[in-house]
Amino acid sequence: xxxxxLLLCTALITATSFGNTKTEDFEKLKSLEGKWMGTLxxxxxxxxKFELNYSVTSNxxxxxxxxxTGGIEMLTIFNHQNNExxxxxxxxxxxxxVSVLESNTNGTYVFVTDSKRSGLxxxxxxxxxxxxxxxxxxxxxxxxxxxTVSGPEGVVFVATAVMTRA
Numbered sequence: 001x002x003x004x005x006l007l008l009c010t011a012l013i014t015a016t017s018f019g020n021t022k023t024e025d026f027e028k029l030k031s032l033e034g035k036w037m038g039t040l041x042x043x044x045x046x047x048x049k050f051e052l053n054y055s056v057t058s059n060x061x062x063x064x065x066x067x068x069t070g071g072i073e074m075l076t077i078f079n080h081q082n083n084e085x086x087x088x089x090x091x092x093x094x095x096x097x098v099s100v101l102e103s104n105t106n107g108t109y110v111f112v113t114d115s116k117r118s119g120l121x122x123x124x125x126x127x128x129x130x131x132x133x134x135x136x137x138x139x140x141x142x143x144x145x146x147x148t149v150s151g152p153e154g155v156v157f158v159a160t161a162v163m164t165r166a
Contacts, residue, residue: 126156132146
């Protein structure tokens with residue numbers, strides 16, 4: 001009986017710790033609030049001026065990312081829901097990938113698009129399939145931002161920028 005009780009307590013502590021991790025990750029992402037500037041470099045050889053503006057909204061339940069990439073404006077919303085940290089991107093490609101936090105290692109967040117949830121397929125659609133956001137804890141005024149666009153021909157391009165807080 002004591003062993004069962006200890007196992008149940010351990011499982012409860014583990015589940016509670018896991019549940020709080022996503023909440024803590026979301027709270028850390030709120031530190032992005034403000035304006036960021038950089039240059040977006042793509043593996044297809046193109047680049048553009050890149051601006052990000054983050055605001056915490058909806059009574060603290062969402063983080064809005066407004067981006068401007070060479071005059072193309074897009075929106076991304078981060079939210080914590082049902083023990084998932086989600087990223088919903090309203091893309092210039094005129095689709096809406098929904099991504100789930102796959103990992104956070106030392107402030108580097110990796111989100112992977114859930115194709116089924118998004119209603120997208122790389123067999124027929126080009127869309128952002130992953131994001132990598134490094135908060136660079138050693139310098140709170142810099143972040144590294146990367147995303148990958150994939151489609152029927154495979155990876156279309158990877159875009160990367162080192163952003164500085166404005």
